[in-house]
Amino acid sequence: MSPKAKARPGGRSARVQEAVHAAVRELEAEQGRAKLTVPAVAARAGVTPSTIYRRWGDLHELLSDVAVERLRPEEPPSDHGALRADLTAWARQFLDEMASPPGRAYIRDALLGDPDGSNAGQCSAYAAGQVETILARALDRGETAPPADTVMDLVVAPMMYRILFRPDPLTAEYADHLVDTALAAPDESA
Amino acid sequence: MSPKAKARPGGRSARVQEAVHAAVRELEAEQGRAKLTVPAVAARAGVTPSTIYRRWGDLHELLSDVAVERLRPEEPPSDHGALRADLTAWARQFLDEMASPPGRAYIRDALLGDPDGSNAGQCSAYAAGQVETILARALDRGETAPPADTVMDLVVAPMMYRILFRPDPLTAEYADHLVDTALAAPDESA
DNA sequence: AGGCGGAACGCAATGACGTTGCTTTAAGGT
DNA sequence: ACCTTAAAGCAACGTCATTGCGTTCCGCCT
Numbered sequence: 001m002s003p004k005a006k007a008r009p010g011g012r013s014a015r016v017q018e019a020v021h022a023a024v025r026e027l028e029a030e031q032g033r034a035k036l037t038v039p040a041v042a043a044r045a046g047v048t049p050s051t052i053y054r055r056w057g058d059l060h061e062l063l064s065d066v067a068v069e070r071l072r073p074e075e076p077p078s079d080h081g082a083l084r085a086d087l088t089a090w091a092r093q094f095l096d097e098m099a100s101p102p103g104r105a106y107i108r109d110a111l112l113g114d115p116d117g118s119n120a121g122q123c124s125a126y127a128a129g130q131v132e133t134i135l136a137r138a139l140d141r142g143e144t145a146p147p148a149d150t151v152m153d154l155v156v157a158p159m160m161y162r163i164l165f166r167p168d169p170l171t172a173e174y175a176d177h178l179v180d181t182a183l184a185a186p187d188e189s190a
Numbered sequence: 191m192s193p194k195a196k197a198r199p200g201g202r203s204a205r206v207q208e209a210v211h212a213a214v215r216e217l218e219a220e221q222g223r224a225k226l227t228v229p230a231v232a233a234r235a236g237v238t239p240s241t242i243y244r245r246w247g248d249l250h251e252l253l254s255d256v257a258v259e260r261l262r263p264e265e266p267p268s269d270h271g272a273l274r275a276d277l278t279a280w281a282r283q284f285l286d287e288m289a290s291p292p293g294r295a296y297i298r299d300a301l302l303g304d305p306d307g308s309n310a311g312q313c314s315a316y317a318a319g320q321v322e323t324i325l326a327r328a329l330d331r332g333e334t335a336p337p338a339d340t341v342m343d344l345v346v347a348p349m350m351y352r353i354l355f356r357p358d359p360l361t362a363e364y365a366d367h368l369v370d371t372a373l374a375a376p377d378e379s380a
Numbered sequence: 381a382g383g384c385g386g387a388a389c390g391c392a393a394t395g396a397c398g399t400t401g402c403t404t405t406a407a408g409g410t
Numbered sequence: 411a412c413c414t415t416a417a418a419g420c421a422a423c424g425t426c427a428t429t430g431c432g433t434t435c436c437g438c439c440t
Contacts, residue, residue, distance in 0.1 A: 013407085013417065039397070051418050053398070112302055117357045124355035153368070157351035158343040165314035165350070167307045178343070181375065203388065203436075229426070238390050243427065245388085 019045040020052060024066045033105070036063070060113025067109035068119045077130050083138035083145055084183060087155070090134060091175040094127070095159050099170045104163060127156050146185055154182035209235040210242060214256045223295070226253070250303025257299035258309045267320050273328035273335055274373060277345070280324060281365040284317070285349050289360045294353060317346050336375055344372040 023045035027036055038059050042049040056062040077090040097103050110119050131151045138145040146154075155178045162170055213235035217226055228249050232239040246252040267280040287293050300309050321341045328335040345368045352360055 016418075037397075048419055049397085050399080050420080053400095054417080058398080108301065111298065111354060120355045121357055124351075152351070153348040154344070154371075158347040160351050160355070161314075161342070161347035164301060164354070165310045167311050181344075185371065206389075227426075239426085240391080240428080241389055243429095248427080 016045070016047055016051065017055075020047060020055075020062070021066050021069065024062065038062075058113070060109075061115075062113070063109040064111075064113035064119045067106040068122050070106050071110060071123050071126060073126055073130055076133050079137060083134070083141075083143045084179065086134045086137065087151070087179045087182070088176055090130060091155055091159070091179050092172045094130075094156070095170055095172070095175045098159065099163050107160075107163065124152075128152060131156070146182055150185055151182050154185060155179060206235070206237055206241065207245075210237060210245075210252070211256050211259065214252065228252075248303070250299075251305075252303070253299040254301075254303035254309045257296040258312050260296050261300060261313050261316060263316055263320055266323050269327060273324070273331075273333045274369065276324045276327065277341070277369045277372070278366055280320060281345055281349070281369050282362045284320075284346070285360055285362070285365045288349065289353050297350075297353065314342075318342060321346070336372060340375055341372050344375060345369060 020041060023041045024036070027040060027044055036059070038052050039049050041059075041062070042052050052062060056065065077086060080086050080089055098107060107123070110123055114120050128148060132148050135145045135148055135151070155175075158178055159170070159175065162168070162174075210231060213231045214226070217230060217234055226249070228242050229239045231249075231252070232242050242252060246255065267276060270276050270279055288297060297313070300313055304310050318338060322338050325335045325338055325341065345365075348368055349360070349365065352358070352364075
């Protein structure tokens with residue numbers, strides 16, 4: 001399981017976790033990925049390396065932890081008054097953030113140090129949550145909306161696949177195209 | 191660039207490369223991922239560790255190299271006489287292989303030690319090649335077939351997304367469903 | 381066919397990293 | 411306020427990653 005599920009959430013443990021996460025972000029910004037090492041992070045955080053090894057296991061799991069936190073959406077998707085507009089805006093922003101070099105790095109980190117797949121699942125859950133918010137809003141308006149799984153398959157999955165497996169640049173028009181496909185699909189629930 | 195693009199393809203270099211790759215496969219099968227370390231691989235391959243470090247950089251790049259080789263399809267997709275049958279059979283087999291624990295491990299390895307994304311691109315190119323073979327066969331028969339990119343977006347991408355980001359098990363019915371969607375989509379070229 | 385340049389490998393040393401047992405601290409419950 | 415116990419500090423050890431230098435052998439050119 002993920003080390004973030006702390007049995008002792010308060011006080012020193014929380015301070016250490018925050019200090020370590022901050023140290024990772026700072027060192028990454030200052031010196032780049034190459035200089036990121038457990039002893040370096042520990043020194044910056046004012047902590048001994050063994051603490052990091054015990055709590056996170058290794059550098060990859062720590063980076064995965066930090067990456068997932070960075071991939072968490074900070075606010076619900078903006079409301080443009082109609083399903084298509086909401087989905088299009090969200091997909092464009094999602095693609096823009098995820099396809100950027102830092103975004104790609106976070107995604108890779110999140111996938112990388114993740115033995116049981118829980119961190120990757122968390123990322124997917126974040127995106128699914130945003131999508132569900134948009135779809136629920138549409139249903140509230142009386143619009144017809146496809147199931148969330150359909151949007152995940154037709155919009156999110158293709159974007160992530162191209163981000164991960166293809167070096168080509170991705171455009172906002174591609175996001176629009178995927179939204180078109182998803183909204184044209186029949187509302188099946190399989 | 192990938193180290194597989196050897197400037198000196200013949201003789202000793204080739205023997206070393208093959209010995210190292212074989213050593214990785216053997217050790218992985220015998221002792222699992224945990225015991226896989228550069229010195230161990232080097233010892234099994236009858237090579238000094240520095241050789242591996244020089245040629246591949248680190249363990250991740252070596253594993254990525256081996257993983258890509260394993261993900262290469264060994265034969266063209268089987269011909270069932272009709273587009274839907276061909277696509278369905280191929281998607282089922284693809285999902286079965288990729289979603290298995292070893293398949294997931296190879297995918298992760300391929301993505302992991304891949305600074306410039308060339309190995310991941312190679313994986314995608316393998317799948318795209320198989321898909322294009324199926325589609326070309328369909329066009330030869332006089333069938334109408336969607337563009338390859340559509341199939342990649344609607345069939346391959348969702349499968350890979352779920353494999354990577356969701357822990358849930360995946361079924362052959364899911365592959366069938368994706369093929370249905372792809373074949374129902376309008377033949378647009380965007 | 382034979383020699384030549386250069387790339388790749390082997391060897392060995394070094395410094396950093398990952399790992400672990402024991403001790404110390406402090407959080408949370410009684 | 412004490413007591414329990416999870417979590418962090420400390421320190422030492424083994425292993426791994428990295429690099430300079432000498433040697434081998436591939437590929438090519440005459």
